[in-house]
Each structure stands twice: as C-alpha cells, then as structure tokens.
Amino acid sequence: MYLVTNAAKCTGCQICQTFCSLSHSQVIAPARARLLVLRGEGDEITQPLTCQQCQEAWCAEACPVDAVHRDPTTGALVVEEAACIGCGACERACPFGMVVVNKETKLAEKCDLCGGDPLCAKMCPTGAIAVINDSEEALTRSRQGVAELQASLPSLLAQITGETVEIAAGNRGRKKGVTALVGKIRDRQVARPLVTATAPAGQQAWGATPTLPGNKQASGVAVQDAGAPRGTSSAGNRLDPSSPYQGRPALPMPLTELPPGHLRILSSSVAPVYPCRYQGYAGRYLRVNLTTLEIKALPLEESLAENYLGGNGFGTKILWDEVPADVEPLSPENKLIISAGPLAGTLIPNGSRVEFIAKSPLTGIYGDANAGGFFGPELKFAGYDFIVLEGKASRPVFLMIQDDLVEIRDALLLWGMDTFAAEATIQKALGDDQIKVAGIGPAGENLVRFAAINVTSQRSAARAGLGAVMGSKNLKAVAVRGTKGVKVAKGQEFLEFARQTHLRLRNNEIFPAVSRFGTPGIAALMNLIGRFPTKNFQFGHFEHIDEIDAEALRDKFFVKNLACFNCPVACDKIYRVNEGQFAGTTVKSLEYETLNAFGAGVFNANLASIIKGNDLADRLGLDTVSAGRAVSFAMELYEKGLLTRAETDGLDLEWGNYETVLALLKKIAYRDGLGNLLAEGVRRAARAIGRGAEYYAMEVKGQELAAQDGRAQQSMGLAHATSNRGADHLKAFPTIDETGYPNEGRRRYGEAYLPEIVDPLSNKYKAFLVKDGEDYGAVIDSLGNCKSGGTFVMAELYWDDMAKALELASGMPVTAESLKRTGERIYNLQRAYNIRHGISRKDDTLPRRLLTEPSPSQRAKGHVVRLEVMLEEYYRLRQWDPATGIPTRAKLEELGLAFVADFLGQAR
C-alpha cells in the first residue's frame, strides 16, 4: 500500500492532518499528524507530504533496537512502541522529516497507513491523497516517490522557508537539514524562544527609536530587543510600487536594516494552564490591558461556556458586563474581544472561524465580525478560548502569542503598513512563517468607521468597523502561534461523527457548484431573480453580469482552490490578473459581496478592476461591502446633482468609472477630501451633506446594506431590518428561499410551511425563517463554525447535528432544544445591549427606497419589501413588545436573562 499525493488537487485544508492527529494522538493538532501539508508562496503552494514507506528503510536501519518493522500486510513501516527507546535515530535518519519523536511520550511517531485504511486519503475531499493498494504498483510508486522527493523537496522547502538545504541520498548525516526544516514547518518547536538577536546599530531608516511607555517589565519578564535578522532577506521582497503604503520605505524592508528596538518586547507573560471541566475549550483566556501593558491569563468560567458557548456568545456577555452605554466606541473604554468557539480548531466542518466583538464605531451598538482562515484554530492550538483587549497603548503595539508566551511588542515599524506587509514583516522578523496574524491597515489606523480586520491575508473580519476599534487602541495586530492542539471529550465518537458530517457535505447536491465557484457562483442567479443591487439599489439586475460573474472570473482569472482550516468546500480561490492595467494583481478570495459592491453596485463591468479593488481594500483594511456602498452612494448623489465636481476633489463620479472607485478607496482609507466624509459611513455622510442625501444612504442602524435587494427576497429584507449589527444578511442568512429549495424546506421545517417558506416573494413564514436563522446563526457564530460550510449554505447541518457535535467535543450535555435556547439567549442579549443604546422598533427598518420604490427588475418587478407584516409576526414569535421591540420580562426570564430585565427596569 502506498499514499500517492497530488499537489495540484490540494487546497491546504489540513483535513488529513486533523483527522490523523485525533486518530493517532488523541488530540486535534496539525503538528501531531503523521503527514504534513506544506504551504507557501502566498498559499499558491499547498502540498501534502507523506511517509514514502521507503524500500530502503532508513528509519528502520537506523534504529538501534529494531523497533521499526515493515507490516507484511500493508507494507507500512511501523514503530513498535514497546521496543522504542525514543533515541531519535530514526528521526535523524529520515530524509523527509516524516518520523518524529514525541517529546512527551519519548516515542517515535510515523505513518502506519492506519493499519490498511488510511484516514487521510479517506477524508481528503479532492483526492490530493489517494491509496495505491496493488502491492506491485505500491512498490514502484514508493521508489518513484523517494526519488522525486529527493529531487524536489530541497527546492520546495527553500521556496517556502527561504532557507537552503540539501539531501544527499545515502548520507544520513547530511539529511538533518531537511528534517529540521520539515520539523519547523511541522510546528515542533513548542519551547523555541522567539528570536532575540539585536539588529545592527546605526541603520535606523526612519522614525524615532521607540521608547518604552513606563512599566517596562509589567509581568516580570525582562524586556528584550527582538525582531532581528533571521535567514537572508534582500530587496527582492519589496512591495509592489502601486501599494497604498505611502511615504515610507518599501516593506518588508531587509531585516538587517530594522531600526534597533523595533518590534521589541514591551511586556510579556508566561500564561499558566488551567484545568477545565469541558473539552473542546482551551480552558483559559487572556485579558490584555494596553494602557498598562498588563497581560493576564485567566481560567475560563464554566458557566460562561454553558450559557454562551464561545465565539460571539462570549463577546456578547462581556460587552454587556463591561462596556456600558456611555462608552464611546473609539475610546479606550471600549473592549475588543477576539473569540474562538469550542468547535473552532476541531474536525467539524468548518471550525475555522474567529469572532471579533466590540461596540461598533459604525453603528454605536453591538458589533461583531468573523473570519475563517486559520487564525481561530491557531488561537485554540495556543491554548486560549478568547482574548479581551482593553485600554489604549501609548504607541503602536502588537500582541504576540506563542503558546504560553504572551508579549506586547512595539509596532511603530508596522504602523502605516498595509495588512499584508505587516503580516509578512511580523513573520519574517520573528522567523516563523506559520505565525497567524489578524491586523489592520491604514484604514483602521485612520479610524475609518468601516475599517476591517484582515485575517491571515486570506480572509477579513470586515463588518461593523472593528478595525477602527483596533486602531483606536494603537493595536496594529494580534499574532498567534499555537502548537498544543485541541482535545475533545469523546474522541472516537467525535471522529466518527465528524467523518459523517464531512461525507454528508461532500455528498450534498449543491456541494460541487459551491466548491467550484464559491460565493461568486450565485451572482448570475441572484441577478436573474432581480436581487443583485445595481446602481446603489436603484435596480436589482445588472445588464453586464456576464462580464463579472463567477463564470467570467473562473474563465479569465482562476489560479487555484484554497480552503480554510478543515473545510472540504474550499470556496476561496486564488485569482490573478495576467494582463492589462492591473496585471499581477492576485487575491486569495473574492466574494459575491465584493463582486457586487465594486461591480454592479457602482455599475462597473471591468472585472480586473474589481479584483484590484478587492486587493486594495484587503491591504488598506476596508470592508468591501461598506466601502462599495459608500462609493455607490456618492455616485448616486453625483447623478442626482447633490454632489458636484467641486465637492469630489475633481473626481469624475460617473457610474462605472472604476478609476474613481479605486481612487476613492485610497482616499477613504487615508481620510483624504471626499474620502474623509465617506469614511464616516453613509449615514453620517448623508447627514453632513443634507439636501435629501439621506434617501440614498442604503443603511440600517448605520451599517451599509450587503448585496441582497429585499424586494426580490422578502426574507432578506426582514433580515437586514432586524440584524443586531445593523444591515446584514449573515445573521439570519435565509438561503432556502433564494431560488426555492423545497426539499430542504420540507426537511428542516416540515410540509406545512411549503410552498411559501421557499418562495422568495412571499411574506408568509419569513418571520419564522428569520428568527430561526438568527438563533441558529448566533450558535454557529459562537461555536466557531462557518455559515458557508453546510450550516446555512447547503443547509446540511442543523440543530441536532451541532448539538451532537458540541456534546461529543465538550462533554457538556447538549440537546437540540437546549442549543436553540442558547441561541435565543445570545440573540436576546445582543438585542438587549442594543436596547440599552436606545434601539427600538423604530430602528428595525430599511432604507425608504426598498419600502416605497417598487423594484423595476425581473420577477421582483413591482414589489417593495412588505416589512411591517413580517415585523409584526417577528416580534410575536420573539415575544418582544410589538410597540417597542423590547424583549419581555417573561421571555428574558425564560432564557435565564432575568438580570437583563432587571437592568432594563422591567416590572416583575
């Protein structure tokens, strides 16, 4: 038997590693898997590296006690644990770094082909790892594999790590280089100190040498200089000259030129480990005061887990408890909570999510945003459920977490950089390209009210302007590196259940199209039903859709599929513009929302410019939805004569002028001229402009509308009106009625709700659909899972599944009913938080255009959003006062929120 790999099919999801590690090591930790996924070159390389079960078995030959045997049935080289003495001879002998001595058990670990049924191959959703069963062919392929790896691995590793190694066949002494490098990628250096060498003096390129703000040793660990050279660096890694990073040296700058003191540690702490009754959780969290530079690691309260799950549930409760109504969102008193849920970092698809929660500078109420990628799992692997960031640093800083070691570091060097450059600089300066970074760009620094937090240069936590909250705290980034892994309560059962959920997703009839096209795949369909906002929601249909839809994107720009952690869907794609004005622009994801915001929304049919806009927004740290709406708002005002050329800094705001779109993105991020006005969001901008501009501000509660014209899908109208973070489709995320999915409607809700519940133009049952979605969404956002990975899109996993997943992972008794109650609790607490800020029924509304201007487009022609009829039913189902929209005491008490009723002064 032999495992054959195909890099071209690998999406980098690490499903092989997560299943392998739980199966073999009883912990979910890619680092503990017996195979690796190599990743580099801006994620354009994603490649599985497996044991070759070499015929010339160097590991077996090297073993002094003959503990490595070949299994006669499978041909696998297997370590006999009883005989292994943990000397490491096999580890040193393996030319490919595929044998590792476990530092805890002191036993050698390597791939045993799972006794003949390799889980990695079984779980790989793309066939990037496949099994050769025929023994003759397996022998041949193994020999070929060894030869190919010997030829290709050194250059591949050099490409990924920037370090040079050689493999000399048959000379074991010289193979250490590869083993060490693979080991480094494998995350084995749990105790490896961060680089502490001092940069050469006298090469200070710019700015003042950082000085420490007061308590240099806040947590008792000496302040060190750090961030100095490791490996080689050259002018080759300079940024593209068109980068928005302006007026500073191109970065990442050669590390030998780092000014002394930059990135140095201002405060550090070694976090203690706390026992936790529940698995799935790390059992501890961080509280970091950026004013005092104090870092505290504290035990997770079990009652918090029981009542609020994790993710945005935790964030909601902390906001309620600690950030009262009089706190300004951009003041030091606001708090930013970064929270992964109990299923983040686990095998349940797709436990990739991390939540950011704070009071929103855009809406002034509850704000959250979440992102996939790898940051959330990494936070869990480092051993933290969440981080509370409070106060304000006196100068730019970033938080660096490496397992138990937590540091606040100087970020003056990073301030002003775009998000990608900052991430690359942190990784290079600290000598570890596996560091996961969540950070802000110039938009966040300049307190743009819809600034995003860019997460691992692949995803963005974009909505609600939480990037500005980071900027207001002088917090450039949070960087995390974790090697501990996540434990689950019932390992074997959990693994089997997770396996089933993956197979269900992969067998879902919608899976192939979602996988192949990602969210852009719905653009043409939504256009056809008149739901695709065009010219700032004047229309729901874009006549040039063929030029910007998923098919055009795939035909002209597709490079490869890219997954978030543990996701079989891989809806991210790398797209690259190969020719023309924007040649060379590469993005790692481009969503439906961005296609609309920078495309139809502004009447732009130039797809390459949309890709460029996406790249620019990611680098600048802007929410593409709000930024696009800000631009389309300005364009409509220009069309209507409410903005004149004299007020646009000379920009031509004609519909479809993509040069203007790109220029405005930069002006917004740097708060320049008209950009400064738009950076406030369309609600504030409209009030400042006056002259009736409010009518064209497409927002709810201050947040700009995403790309769902509710006139074509009534449930989306209601969803935008009621969402706790202002206009938003993702809280309720009604998908089954987009184009009518009767089978799923039947399965989830029962025959009685058909056909209306799946009819996008019907109002019937839509309040029920939205309420259920909001409660379920609150749970998904709290568990750490993704709504595009089977819970909403594809609608495969529902209450029962998530209850079972949580119970098996945590050991907490959970039922679908108890989980529903928890979702409702979290949603009601968010609502109550908003009530504290003056929100009431009057705010649960939509822009007048959607309520009074009949849609001119497609099937939606003649329809407005019939909001009131849905709202009445919605309040009734929620047991909120229909006059005020405030949750009743009875409802709050039922949900265990009596303290909220007391706070709101509700009579008993």
Added chain:
Amino acid sequence: MGQIKVSIKYYNLLREAAGQAREEVTLTSPANLLDLLLHLEKQHGEGLGRWILNEGKEISPAVRIFLNGDTPGESQALQDGDEVALFMAISGGSAGVPLSTSY
C-alpha cells in the same frame, strides 16, 4: 406539431458540462421543460445529463431553471423563441442526492 426554437443559456457547472455558454435547440412542439432537458441529455450525453436529470429521468431538484426570467412549472409548455437559463443550485438547501466530489 411543429418545430420551435428555444435558446439555452448555461451557467456554472452546466456551462462546463455543455462545453458552451449558449446554444439554440430545435424541439418538436408541444414540448415542456422535461422534454427540453431530455433533449439536452441526448445531445450532450451523460456529462450534462447527470446534473440535470435524476436516475428516474425526472428534472433534478438541484437544477434551477428560468424561463424568460421567471420560474416555470415543470409541465409548462415551451414556445418558439423562449429563453431558458439553466443553473446548478449553489446555495440554499439540499435534497441529499449523492454526487461525486469534483473540483
């Protein structure tokens, strides 16, 4: 009985399966949507047919059909000059029909 011409526009997986974005087909009237899909399967083979028809040769619940911009009933008769758009469903729900993974 007569001949009608219907223009077809393919999207996402169906565009790849049909190997083209648009085509015009001639059907014998009267013809409904199922007749059209059976015709397309015959013309393009199993590569397209497996997506648009289920094993019982009925219209697959995973295919989305628009007729002149609106959603038709399955038995709706086609007229000369009709425009049909064919998509594979790409959000919403599932009928749980197993299909092999394909990137």
